[in-house]
Amino acid sequence: MYTDDVISDVDEIILVASRRNTSKNLNMTFSESVVNRTHGVKFSVKIVPSNDDKCLQAVDFISWALWQKYEKSDEAYTALIADKIIREYLMFD
Numbered sequence: 001m002y003t004d005d006v007i008s009d010v011d012e013i014i015l016v017a018s019r020r021n022t023s024k025n026l027n028m029t030f031s032e033s034v035v036n037r038t039h040g041v042k043f044s045v046k047i048v049p050s051n052d053d054k055c056l057q058a059v060d061f062i063s064w065a066l067w068q069k070y071e072k073s074d075e076a077y078t079a080l081i082a083d084k085i086i087r088e089y090l091m092f093d
Contacts, residue, residue: 012042018050018060 015034019027031045050056065077066088078085 012044013038015043015045016053016056017045017047018053018056019047 017030027047031047034045035043048056050060061077062081065081068074068076069078
């Protein structure tokens with residue numbers, strides 16, 4: 001189910017992030033900065049290599065498909081997922 005409401009009735013939110021580099025310090029700093037911005041919500045960050053997580057691979061494809069659409073004017077890849085896109089906003093005009 002999709003909603004624009006604030007998430008409030010879940011036990012915990014886990015953000016899975018792709019490990020872009022091997023620096024433990026950078027990964028810890030990223031995790032702490034995200035967690036410190038979540039007031040009143042149980043929130044944690046799990047950093048994993050993208051090849052270990054199928055959801056991260058899907059997000060990589062989706063972001064790349066949208067990049068192709070807006071930067072290269074190639075809608076072939078977004079056409080594959082168009083029925084899954086609920087809402088799209090341009091950040092800059």
